[in-house]
Amino acid sequence: MLRWIEQRISPFRRASIDRPPENLARFFWHYCRQIWGTLLAVVVIGLVAALIEVALFTFVGQIVDLARAADSPEAFFAEHGSTLLLMAAFAVLLRPLTFMAHIAIINQSLYPSFTGLVRWQSHRYMLRQSPSFFQDDFAGRIANRVMQTGAALRQAVVEVTDSLWFVTIYAISAMAVLFSADPWLMVPLFIWLAAYGYMLYSFVPKVKERSWIQSDARSTLAGRVVDSYANIMTVKLFARTEREDDYAAEALDDHTRKFRDQMRLLSVMEGILWTMNGVMIVTTVGLALWLWSQQLVTLGAIAVAAGLVIQINNMSGWTMSVVTNVFENIGQVQEGIQSISKPLRLVDTEDARPLKVTRGEIRYENATFHYGKEGGLIQDLSLTIQPGEKVGLVGRSGAGKSTLVNLLLRFHDLEGGRILVDGQDIAHVTQESLRHQIGMVTQDTSLLHRSVMDNIRYGRPDASDQEVFEAARRAHAHHFIPDLQDWKGRRGYDAHVGERGVKLSGGQRQRIAIARVLLKDAPILVLDEATSALDSEAEAAIQEQLYNLMQGKTVIAIAHRLSTIAMLDRLVVMDQGQIVEQGTHDELIRTGGIYAQLWSRQSGGFLFEGKVA
Structure with a gap:
């Protein structure tokens, strides 16, 4: 059953690679419409679960009234056994099954799969941005926004369709139960709900704004840290460790101040809420007791009223936290939109066709x-x-x-x-x-943090192992590759080369890059300082292979070394x-x-x- 639920949402569904909307509501709908069936199931089950919870309190009131009206304690079970069994079945069977289904959909489907769907589709769109887009920002910040947007959007949707929906149904049902006992009993709760709503109306927009500010500061901090890590050799070569400390500390201090501003607002909200809750409990229970003293309600009604308002009191702090989280997550989504929803700088025209190179x-x-x-x-x-x-x-x-x-x-x-x-x-x-x-070897050779085999085969993914080995030989790389070993003990062509190929020397990276282009065997060849990282002996050896590679191809070569x-x-x-x-x-x-x-x-x-x- 769990496996069936898990398969209701596929993170890799082949949606069109459209630009996500910049408008916040349409951005949410862009992804939610793809899983509307699952969200509808959450809403329906949440409705049933809330009604069940309120029904349990009415059962308590009924039991109190039945016990008070019983002829004798000994006759209680004989007179009301069937009713009690029905209530027990309700609590032991229906309630667990409902909440198990509810939790299964949330935990097994929405949490992992919907998060993955948003991240996957955002990543696919971002990957089609032009190189200049990534040159204008921190790669770490862009990646952080893609990752956090998926989690934040999912959490906001789950909390709105699950938690807030549950609380709304619960509150409405509670008011209906109190009204059925005596209309006056719902007055304190109604006043409390109005005050609670006004507090949310007053504070939540501020929380949302400060959450967005804090989220942006966190992304800036992450970008600076990643920038230092990605350029660690430059940091070490220029002995600028303390300067990088200051660079990160400046962003960390800014993030901490903005985080404190956000938490200060939450502290004030919680203080007001605890005061409101105390007033609600005292007025509701006090009013119920007075009505009982006037013989207008039963003892069962007092039990129901007390139980409901105490439960609402317990839920109010949780609800406030949920609402705050919703708007914090919305703030993170808004920040992510700044990167994810930008238009592609380079797009294919509507009449674009595949290029055919014959000459x-x-x-x-x-x-x-x-x-x-x-x-x-x-x-x-x-x-x-x-x-x-x-x-x-x-x-x-x-x-x-x-x-x-x-x-x-x-x-x-x-x-x-x-x-x-x-x-x-x-x-x-x-x-x-x-x-x-077009095959190209650049001056600043960048390899993927994958195996040597994967890096060379990147030139032609369907190439056989033997074709990869041959390309490495022609690039004069085959002799050093068997000696490579990474930190996990993988050797030779299975060894991973590190971020941007940092585990290799400049000459080794260049030879693997040349092997990759040799394997690609494109009809147009571009060499941009292709041998700049090689010593004279290695350059002379590879130059012969480059000349062989040039045969039958159109070549553009850039070199400061004119020879x-x-x-x-x-x-x-x-x-x-x-x-x-x-x-x-x-x-x-x-x-x-x-x-x-x-x-x-x-x-x-x-x-x-x-x-x-």
Whole structure:
């Protein structure tokens, strides 16, 4: 039975990858509508459970009245045995079954599966954001928001449909029972409910606001801590441990102050509530006793009234906590919406089709891109790379070389002009198919915190183990991989490489990255300082394999070390986002321009020719 309940909600249901709404109510409905059947079951069972709880107190009142009216104690069970058995069955069978079903749906279905559903769909949407989206924020804060939003949204929904619904039905039923005994008995409870509602109305919005502020401060704190951990080598190299202490302490102090503000408000709320509860108990029980003294109600009515108001007193603190939690969770959801509901910066057009590469021609036509700033980084640039041509991009730092490659990969959308691959405008092909046709080795090689095998196979997931081994051999990585071992004792290709590949040297990371691209075997190849992390001997060994990899492919290579690209078919020299020179190595040397100057500095000695004091 539990397994059947657990399967009512699938965390991985294939919903469309739509942008979640920015409006809070619509954001909740975006996810709740997917599990409306389960939520309806919770509401119905909650209704039955609340009615059962109130019925138990009416049973107590009935038993008191029956006992008082009995001819003798000895005759009590004989006269009312069937009624007592019915009450016992109600308490022993119906009540446990109802609450067991209620708990099973909450614990087995909503808690794990609904939380997973929200996190999974949020993660899928976030994963389709552009690289610039993640560059503008802490990765730790983004991940924290995805994780906490799933739990907070689930908790808010459960507490509203379960706890608050239960309390509402309980309070209404209690008033009906008291009214049936004597209308005056419901007056103290009615006044208390009105005061209770006014207190919630007054305090809860403040709790919600302070919860949102505190949640944002917590995410900032988590982001700073993760930032320090992710850059631990930089912290150690510059001996800035105490500076990082201060950086985190500043956020921690801010979070603590905002947390105290929130808890101060809750303390005031609880103090007022305890006072209201005391007044309600005294007035209700006192009124019931007075009515009994006037022979207007029975002793059973006193027992029912006393029991109900004491139970409501016990529930009021819990209800206040539930309401507070609801709005705290709403505050966390609102914070999560700031990241999760942002529009995708790069989207496929409605008519986007898969890119088909048959020749490998790349053509930039009047390409313009400014990173959203005034002034031109890439301004009206035109460049054609013939099928199978090997082109090197050369220029000083900031000349626009990497930007030109990022535009080809469509990490940014052009502000003017277009880029064509085999005559197909990349703005009208799917991003996945575009990047599938391009293999790239970057200067800042980043590996996934997975096994070496998984990292290489990332280039082609359906590759066999032998194909992975062969790619590693061609990248001159196979000789060191068998010696790798991680902290769990996994060795060789099963060893995990650590976050961003931190367990490996720069050269080892670069070789695995090259093996990954070798395995991918895409028709267009981009090398962005592909051998920068290698020593001269390793570079010479891999350079041969890179040249072999280039055969039959269209290649764009960026390198500050000009000797690595001097033998390419054509060199394109860029400066301030413009193409200023083109030609072979020998042609550019003869012209005596920027390329010749850069070559002279690299091959003619030190860049600084003065004396060191």
